[in-house]
Amino acid sequence: MTSHSIVDSRRLGRWALNGAAGAVLGFVLLPLFFVTWLAFFRQEIPSFPPDGYSLRWFASIWNNPKFFDGFLLSLQVAVTAMVVGLVIGVPAALCIARFRFVGREALNSLLLLPLVVPGIVLGTSIYVFHVEVTIWTELPILGSIAGLVAGHILIVIPWCVRLVTASLAGFDRSIEEAAQNLGATPVRTFFRVTLPTIRPGIVAAALFGFVVSFGNLEMTLFLVGAGRTTLPIAILQYLEWKIDPTIAAVSVLQIGLIAGAMIVTDRFVKLSRVV
Amino acid sequence: MARLELHHLSKHFGPTVAVSDVTLDIADGEFVVLLGPSGCGKTTTLRMIAGFVAPTAGRVRLGGREVTTLPPWKRNAGMVFQSYALFPHLSVAENVAFGLEMRKIAPAEIKPRVTEALRMVRLEGFAERLPRQLSGGQQQRVALARALAIRPDVLLLDEPLSNLDAKLRETVRVEIRELQRQLGITTVMVTHDQEEALIMADRLVVMSEGEVRQVGSQRDLYERPADRFVAGVVGRSNILPGKVVEPGRFETQGGIRIACAGGQAGPAVIALRPERLALGPAAQGLTNRLHGTVEFVSYLGANIDVHVRVSAADRVVVSQPNRADGRLPSEGDKVEVGWPAEAGVVFAEEAGRPQA
Numbered sequence: 001m002t003s004h005s006i007v008d009s010r011r012l013g014r015w016a017l018n019g020a021a022g023a024v025l026g027f028v029l030l031p032l033f034f035v036t037w038l039a040f041f042r043q044e045i046p047s048f049p050p051d052g053y054s055l056r057w058f059a060s061i062w063n064n065p066k067f068f069d070g071f072l073l074s075l076q077v078a079v080t081a082m083v084v085g086l087v088i089g090v091p092a093a094l095c096i097a098r099f100r101f102v103g104r105e106a107l108n109s110l111l112l113l114p115l116v117v118p119g120i121v122l123g124t125s126i127y128v129f130h131v132e133v134t135i136w137t138e139l140p141i142l143g144s145i146a147g148l149v150a151g152h153i154l155i156v157i158p159w160c161v162r163l164v165t166a167s168l169a170g171f172d173r174s175i176e177e178a179a180q181n182l183g184a185t186p187v188r189t190f191f192r193v194t195l196p197t198i199r200p201g202i203v204a205a206a207l208f209g210f211v212v213s214f215g216n217l218e219m220t221l222f223l224v225g226a227g228r229t230t231l232p233i234a235i236l237q238y239l240e241w242k243i244d245p246t247i248a249a250v251s252v253l254q255i256g257l258i259a260g261a262m263i264v265t266d267r268f269v270k271l272s273r274v275v
Numbered sequence: 276m277a278r279l280e281l282h283h284l285s286k287h288f289g290p291t292v293a294v295s296d297v298t299l300d301i302a303d304g305e306f307v308v309l310l311g312p313s314g315c316g317k318t319t320t321l322r323m324i325a326g327f328v329a330p331t332a333g334r335v336r337l338g339g340r341e342v343t344t345l346p347p348w349k350r351n352a353g354m355v356f357q358s359y360a361l362f363p364h365l366s367v368a369e370n371v372a373f374g375l376e377m378r379k380i381a382p383a384e385i386k387p388r389v390t391e392a393l394r395m396v397r398l399e400g401f402a403e404r405l406p407r408q409l410s411g412g413q414q415q416r417v418a419l420a421r422a423l424a425i426r427p428d429v430l431l432l433d434e435p436l437s438n439l440d441a442k443l444r445e446t447v448r449v450e451i452r453e454l455q456r457q458l459g460i461t462t463v464m465v466t467h468d469q470e471e472a473l474i475m476a477d478r479l480v481v482m483s484e485g486e487v488r489q490v491g492s493q494r495d496l497y498e499r500p501a502d503r504f505v506a507g508v509v510g511r512s513n514i515l516p517g518k519v520v521e522p523g524r525f526e527t528q529g530g531i532r533i534a535c536a537g538g539q540a541g542p543a544v545i546a547l548r549p550e551r552l553a554l555g556p557a558a559q560g561l562t563n564r565l566h567g568t569v570e571f572v573s574y575l576g577a578n579i580d581v582h583v584r585v586s587a588a589d590r591v592v593v594s595q596p597n598r599a600d601g602r603l604p605s606e607g608d609k610v611e612v613g614w615p616a617e618a619g620v621v622f623a624e625e626a627g628r629p630q631a
Contacts, residue, residue, distance in 0.1 A: 172360060174357075175360045177327055177354075178361075179362070179373070181352065181354045182377055183374055184348055184377045192373075193362055196364045197363060
């Protein structure tokens, strides 16, 4: 009698857990599902049920050069921001994780700060800053690609610092001592032992940095120069005039690109172990 | 393979003295164990030999070469870390080859040396595995093979057995000892486990609070402990506080007067080995004989511990070998405990040094 009720309550608990997990998963995946479905509708005004299916919206992306230009610019900016972000973020994370110095906590918070500032606020303040710097130095910073990339580096850094710091947290320093004991200089120790060991963290940092930069809209709106668009901006501008499924088709391609990047990355490093 | 000399080695971390004036001369091929509780400075001493800690004062000489100021990667000391510290991204063979690569040894020569090192620790078939695919005991052997592959002047072992389960520890310590003898490699091991130390060492160095308390063989430490601390570290002792009334006469706090060897008048303790005490008829004819009551009996298998109350303030443990014909005392029995005068070692209380 008692053992039965224990088994029953256990089973009930498992059902409740699975149900809750399923509901959350559905909540996360539903928009992706609808966007993908919509991209293949034949009719121009999205309505249910669909009149039929077609690939015409994918074709129409090619007829709109703004999407392609936007994609290229987003790609350039995201790759540059990711690389520079890693070059700054990895050494910074090493210093924060390894050394005890005055202002260490402050530095850590400072590097994570761009994460908590709303994109619009960040964009406005960087814009005003660029205006001021351009006036003072008379350098063409306002609306330049360099200015845009600098802004993106700012939002990539927190991800690099956070993920690399996390992978250093469980790092056994005695393996570095072992390397030196076996004859490796500190430089060789870093490249042969430290770097390969924290590689999953660095790869994850690169991926997340890229995704964050590639998808950024709010800050980019302020920093992008006249006549230039990134992919998110191109999507937004298109939406001001039309709501046909071209947008859905573009989104499907973007989702596919990022999902592909994650799957490829996961083949080399198990992302589930880092994130 | 080389002689290792430590001259007046000290390490201060700010106001804290981690190691104070350690001088040791370790012969070529000798196995020396640094034994002491945690925080006694034994690990810091080992790390100064390896070059991870710069001494505040003193010198380290390895194979006749002054290495005090050399960084770890320029010393030829192979170390086995407590956590094994295997490189997680490299296979067993690559781990063992690491030190050889760093020494710029030709790849053609590396392969046979890796094979040889793995054969020594009986892991020939595991060359391609990753460390996380091995058991703790196997990882420990890879760490040993890696340290030995570079043919170091000295092998340093930092609590190498502490992460193994008790059964495995017993076999591994014998294996390490045999391998060390076979290779004739100078070895320094750090441990807090006295049994491990007694089994493996040629010579023991007992440390406490950064200082060397005594250096000697197992027998030296057991039979002639330099102070009360050493008497407690190697083997067990009944410690009876009291005072030396006059040389040769000791009085416990409980007021028992006993004969002892030497000693100078003043507060002191007397240390008595439980296995040197005789019980019942065996106590006949011994210099010191006390009457007491059995309060507690522990049956330990090979030995039986009998706790005997000899005065209101004094209780001694008598360890009896468990013989087939032996009669087991029981609680409440009136017994006689005896020992020869020279079995008691007297330590003056202030100095902590023997007076005998």
